[in-house]
Amino acid sequence: MCGIVGIIGKKQVTSEILNSLKKLEYRGYDSAGIATLNNGEINEVKCEGRVDVLEKNLLKLDTSGNIGIGHVRWATHGAPSNVNAHPHSSNEVSVVHNGIIENSTLLKKDLIKKGYNFKSQTDTEVIVYLVSEYLKKYKIKDAVMKMLSNLQGSYALGMIFKDYPNLIIGARRGSPLAVGYGPGENYLGSDSYALKSMTNKISYLNDGEFCILNNDQVEFFDEQGSKINKKILTLSSDEKNYDKGDYKHFMAKEIDEQPNVINNCVNEYIDKINNDINIFNFPWNEKDIRNITLIGCGTAYHSCLVAKYWLEELTDFEISVDIASEFRYRKNKFKNETLYIFLSQSGETADTFAALDLCKKNNMKTCAIVNVIESSIAREANFVLPTHCGPEIGVASTKAFLGQMLVLYILTLKLSFLTKNIEQKLYKEKIKDLKNLHNKVKNTLLLENKINSVANVFSDAKGCMFLGRGTSFPIALEGALKLKELSYIHAEGYPAGEMKHGPLALIEDGMPVIVLAPRDNYYKKTISNMQEVIARGAKVLLITNKSEDDVFSENIWETIEVETANNDLLPFLLTIPLQKLAYFSALKKGYDIDKPRNLAKSVTVE
Numbered sequence: 001m002c003g004i005v006g007i008i009g010k011k012q013v014t015s016e017i018l019n020s021l022k023k024l025e026y027r028g029y030d031s032a033g034i035a036t037l038n039n040g041e042i043n044e045v046k047c048e049g050r051v052d053v054l055e056k057n058l059l060k061l062d063t064s065g066n067i068g069i070g071h072v073r074w075a076t077h078g079a080p081s082n083v084n085a086h087p088h089s090s091n092e093v094s095v096v097h098n099g100i101i102e103n104s105t106l107l108k109k110d111l112i113k114k115g116y117n118f119k120s121q122t123d124t125e126v127i128v129y130l131v132s133e134y135l136k137k138y139k140i141k142d143a144v145m146k147m148l149s150n151l152q153g154s155y156a157l158g159m160i161f162k163d164y165p166n167l168i169i170g171a172r173r174g175s176p177l178a179v180g181y182g183p184g185e186n187y188l189g190s191d192s193y194a195l196k197s198m199t200n201k202i203s204y205l206n207d208g209e210f211c212i213l214n215n216d217q218v219e220f221f222d223e224q225g226s227k228i229n230k231k232i233l234t235l236s237s238d239e240k241n242y243d244k245g246d247y248k249h250f251m252a253k254e255i256d257e258q259p260n261v262i263n264n265c266v267n268e269y270i271d272k273i274n275n276d277i278n279i280f281n282f283p284w285n286e287k288d289i290r291n292i293t294l295i296g297c298g299t300a301y302h303s304c305l306v307a308k309y310w311l312e313e314l315t316d317f318e319i320s321v322d323i324a325s326e327f328r329y330r331k332n333k334f335k336n337e338t339l340y341i342f343l344s345q346s347g348e349t350a351d352t353f354a355a356l357d358l359c360k361k362n363n364m365k366t367c368a369i370v371n372v373i374e375s376s377i378a379r380e381a382n383f384v385l386p387t388h389c390g391p392e393i394g395v396a397s398t399k400a401f402l403g404q405m406l407v408l409y410i411l412t413l414k415l416s417f418l419t420k421n422i423e424q425k426l427y428k429e430k431i432k433d434l435k436n437l438h439n440k441v442k443n444t445l446l447l448e449n450k451i452n453s454v455a456n457v458f459s460d461a462k463g464c465m466f467l468g469r470g471t472s473f474p475i476a477l478e479g480a481l482k483l484k485e486l487s488y489i490h491a492e493g494y495p496a497g498e499m500k501h502g503p504l505a506l507i508e509d510g511m512p513v514i515v516l517a518p519r520d521n522y523y524k525k526t527i528s529n530m531q532e533v534i535a536r537g538a539k540v541l542l543i544t545n546k547s548e549d550d551v552f553s554e555n556i557w558e559t560i561e562v563e564t565a566n567n568d569l570l571p572f573l574l575t576i577p578l579q580k581l582a583y584f585s586a587l588k589k590g591y592d593i594d595k596p597r598n599l600a601k602s603v604t605v606e
């Protein structure tokens, strides 16, 4: 999704902006641009396509200057093109914007009447002319505040001004924005990752705030224009995670990192000496909680669905699961005894943030399970449980999904124990099993060659289905999502028992169907459902776990056996072949695995 960089210093800034834009490429984008200010003139260079193209264009044009802004755009208003790429500039001001200005059509009409000529189809251009208009009457700070007061929707903004060569202004509502501090220079970024190569000293803007950056100081203001103080945070260094190492793709690396991710997370949450779960400072008494609502989007939503089965099995809480973009606009019945848990890898997903914000405004108990601990969602929630996965760069979420499930499972066990729904002996056994999970994942990853060989069938398919029951149903949804987003093949995840209520009509000779049938309580039922699709011509890849018992079914095309574990842990193991399958299918098709078309890593618009 769109990314912002701004630098003000004493030396030339173009190449540093370009480097930071390269860091933001992982977010997914379709065009890029830079504007600098030099000798009282704004120089703007932009292009459709990748930052490499921008870099080539920059060689031909002059963009010197010690103050500048840069942007990678993920199209919302107006197709990806040179003219719609950011920055957008007038003679007076140049603007980069993340988010969506919802009243842009109305504002545009007004500005056209005032004589402004719009060049692009973007919503952002209204910001340029609005602020240019106010600059005719007001000084810079007031002009910006007037402009901001006209905007409805969401924005993170970076702006430079022809007549103010010593400052960059940033503003935030709904879309994240960070400020970085360096020696003799200061930075603006849509996330701390964009700034990491330059500084580890960061502050974050909250909604409604804006900031003025000079090369030697940064001032922050609230919506009314009063000065405010900001904490400066020091970021940890995890540079090695931003490198592909010997891997061809981040996704392949991130899949293979999963045994370590599990080990790290288990080490963070499990007290190995007492064989107990450490969740310190849980701010509520479990007796005050009767319901739990889990909320997320995409893959994070799937982890919520898996957790519903665990929580229902191991606790007495009423559990509901919601897609953030639906939750935020529904008429919700907020109850004091509900705990709302928000799942998000990035911690910046606009819909999830809005759902959290709504719960906060209704004084609900809110807990965030995030991978990025400096993120907006982490900062907003009452309580945070980090997944400790390290940065996930591939747009398709893999290790973060396992991390989300792991933290949800650990929380489930803890709540189960605290509410006396599990006996101490079983609780301790389950913790012991958790401590060995990383080895089971490691061994399951060894199935790579077999998965690679079956992937041909899937990469050639027009469409395919993923079936499962119990916790394997959300894993089927996740498997289908991974195949869709990477291989652009139509894939559906379905509860195996639902096929006869309609989707069986889709099955035709040779259609690939992946059946997840681990040896859990649903096993026999799922095998019967599998026979129904085989009888109608489906080419079935059965994924189960190792067992001494043979599978009693004929005409299965291929079988993959993951490691075996207690039933609760099977979702972790079943996920591995599905991730690899999506990876190899996309690899065979030659697609851009880390940056699939039309998608973004951090979805900061609704």
Ligand code: M6R
Pocket: 297, 298, 299, 300, 343, 344, 345, 346, 347, 348, 349, 352, 395, 396, 397, 398, 481, 485, 599, 600, 601, 602, 603
């Ligand atoms: O950062 P989040 O976990 O909040 O992101 C939610 C979804 O956008 C994300 O999981 C998306 O579905 C992934 N691309 C799936 O691989």
